[in-house]
Amino acid sequence: MAFLLLTTLVLLIGMVCAFVTNQRVHEHTGPSVEAVPETLLSLRGLVSDVPQELQAVAQQFSRPQERVQEELDGVGMSIGSAIHTQLRSTVYLALASVSSLGQALQVSMDHLRALNATSVELQVAQRDLEPAVRDHRDRLLALLQEPGCQGDCAGSLSRARALELDADFSQVPTVDDVLHRLKGVPEANFSSMVQEDNSTFNALPLLAAMQMAKEVADLKKMVAQMPKGVKSLAKGFPGSDATLRWSQALEDLERDSRPYLQEVQRYETYRWIVGCVLCSTVLLVVVCNLVGLNLGIWGLSAREDPSHSEDKGEAGARFLMVGVGFSFLFAAPLILLVFATFLVGGNVQTLVCRSWESGELYEFADSPGNLPPSMNLSHLLGLRKNISVLLAYQQCSRGAALWEVLKLNDSYDLEKHLDISQYTSKLQQELQNLKVNMQDLDLLSPAAHRDLEALQSSGIENIRYGDFLVQIQKPVVRTDVGELAQELDRLAQAQGSSALGQQLQEEARGLRSLYQQKVIPQENLVAELNLHVRALESSAPDLQRETSSVLSNVTYLKRELPAWATRILRNESECFLARGISYFSQYVDWVREEVTQRIATCQPLSGALDNSRVILCDMMADPWNAFWFCLAWCTFFLVPSIVFAVKTSKYFRPIRKRLSSTSSEETQLFHIPRVTSLKL
Structure with missing residues (x-):
């Protein structure tokens, strides 16, 4: 009875933890799903804002123009x-x-x-x-x-x-x-x-x-004109075409992902219901064990009373056997659910989350041959020089601009666009026409x-x-x-x-x-x-x-x-x-x-990656793994629960039934008067 009670308490604790983690997975899934479009929008804003910011910088050429015209x-x-x-x-x-x-x-x-x-x-x-x-x-x-x-x-x-x-x-x-x-x-x-x-x-x-x-x-009139290099500052920026493609792709992804995310939330509801049901089965086993123990102990304590009824012990034994039956009945679904959740959550935690947090995932992306050439970051951005994904992530985390991260000085001649010598030379020539x-x-x-x-x-x-x-x-x-x-x-x-x-x-x-x-x-x-x-x-x-x-x-x-x-x-x-x-x-x-x-600080990109890791690992994978661990915990302790319940139920049954199950009819007749006479 002591071991059965201890096992039942362990099952109760595991079941409570499973309920909590199952609820937490359900609670985190909604915000996590809703955060996906926001993350995509932030990435799209990062991509689409680069040409706009460059154009805005080029338009600021009007400031010195206005100063010169005022003079x-x-x-x-x-x-x-x-x-x-x-x-x-x-x-x-x-x-x-x-x-x-x-x-x-x-x-x-x-x-x-x-x-x-x-x-x-x-x-x-x-x-x-x-x-x-x-x-x-x-x-x-x-x-x-x-x-x-x-x-x-x-x-x-x-x-x-x-x-x-x-x-x-x-x-x-x-x-x-x-x-x-x-x-x-x-x-x-x-x-x-x-x-x-x-x-x-x-x-x-x-x-x-x-x-x-x-x-x-x-x-x-001459000052009001904008130099060609400054005017084409945004057009000549590397990755402009890729920026348009990425912006459109992120927009399509954000728009197309909404129906799937709704489906994810719907299936998450089904998963939560299934998890609650399976957790409830463990709760049934726990309830049966606790009720059986209470009735059995009550029946044992009342045997010294001549007027006692042996129905309480019998009921306690039956509740324990019902719990054993539930354990045998739901053990297989629980094992399958534990295996499935372990397979998903464990691999995500081991292969993705740990390598993502340690940076090994970025190193994997940097290693030649691990990714198709079409997925190379430099190829996607249209750059002439290969860049390291890990180094780019670290620089973005520090708030570096795309110019430093993507090493655009090798792909984009900024000084050529900022060369206004012809503009100032023309201004000088026009000033020579002034006469008094x-x-x-x-x-x-x-x-x-x-x-x-x-x-x-x-x-x-x-x-x-x-x-x-x-x-x-x-x-x-x-x-x-x-x-x-x-x-x-x-x-x-x-x-x-x-x-x-x-x-x-x-x-x-x-x-x-x-x-x-x-x-x-x-x-x-x-x-x-x-x-x-x-x-x-x-x-x-x-x-x-x-x-x-x-x-x-x-x-x-x-x-x-x-x-x-x-x-x-x-x-x-x-x-x-x-x-x-x-x-x-x-x-x-x-x-x-x-x-x-x-301009174009890529910190939102590193922030989006960090948010994605938090969403996937901290908000979903961690409670998910906690859920299957608690469920596995309950499933594992069902075995000693069955053993202890069967053993304990034998002592809760009436004495006649116990003797009939272990001795012959004569033995039963021999022992019954002796027991009765003892009681008398």
Whole structure:
């Protein structure tokens, strides 16, 4: 009974484990089956996303294009501003010198014309003054030499003899020749010209933008084009055709697998029912054993009671024999089920799961001759170089990209697709067409140029200003007319003869009138002439030097400014080209890094393989093997259960039946009274 109870408990434990593992297989089958399409979809996404990612990377070429086009929108203004900034000190200085020279020219011309006019006026005035002075002198000489003249007549006579013109303005050099050479000068309005040139130069950024508008538009059209290599980045990628085939094959497999997976779930339901039924048979054996043991033990314990019934022991023995019968009846199906599940689960665990987990399965695939040539991974992907499945799996597990895993540098010339030298060369050629025309910046108009050339050849610096100064430094009249008139008034009062005194007074009044009307105006003209002569004398040499300097500087600038502007334009164009090339170079470096390190990471592939192994081995094979092991455990312990049940059932039967089964009728009659008498 003890061994039977222990065996029954072992059977009960095995049956419970079989129920649990059978249920676990059933529970894992549904999610595992549902995970198959998801795994196929992830693999399909990995395969189909590669061309799309490459195309998306190629489309990112629009980023540097947009940056370059944004800078092209302001390249004209930028170049014009650079030219204006670098040339403004030179141009402003030249315009300032032209403006200053124009003002000096105007002032000099005013002085020269005034000098000529004053000289002529003085000469005319001297011609009028000379007879009047001579008449006064002659009359005074006659009056002062009369015998009746009283007072200091001798002193007045000496002053009267000196009453004559001192300065002779007919001796000053003429400036008619210089004025003739400068006739019409200044023809140009220097102030307006400089202001116009200044406005033109300050508007250079806007003018440059307007002049470059057509070339900039052509540049934009050229930049908007995509290099052929970048455009064909996805098309030339190795395995593109294989990718399409694989993507279509995975899509067909995912679509076609759904009906079969539904069938798998349906048959799994049948298998679960069969497993439950067979486990229930073991449960019947366990129930029969436990019930038989309980009834048998109850029957044994009640035999000492005179009024006991032997039906309990008989029932216990029969339950045990029923369990034995169930054991014999279901032993064969159980053995067959154990063999089938062992054959499937054991081989899957040994041949597939263990080798899959250890990597031997990948090594098997790598070994030549184990797989047909058509199933070779390199052949399927269309690669030129064979790759190791195990190494590819390990690299994919680390998150490596397909470029590293498939060694695509041997099958795909990435640098050829990323070569944009022709694109940048064309951009450079187009930039050389940019031009800035500075012809509108005259600096010196033709009229102003003629004015300065006339001034330069006029000989204004060669005028004999010293001859003017010699006559200017002389008084108009050698004797001071005013003092002579006062002296005549004093002398007239000293005369005793009223007629002589009256004549002297009239001469004094005449001299005062002459002084006021003719001498003082001539002195004013002399002062004015002195102003003009000294101004021209001091400014004429500097004016000639400044004129020569301005003419040479303007000539030099008009010749060199276009070259300077062109040089600045080239420097700015090269800077713009360098920035544009840097944008495209950054894009190329980014594409190289994306393609070789990030795009098309095959980690989903290794993840799908790991998930497949988990689904097949951990979620299905392991509970499956546990199920057949528990079922085999139960089947194995059915044998001792049968033996112990048969042995135990003999002791549970009534004594009569036990004796009848082992002795003759006389033995039974002999023993029965003895047993009865013992009980009595």
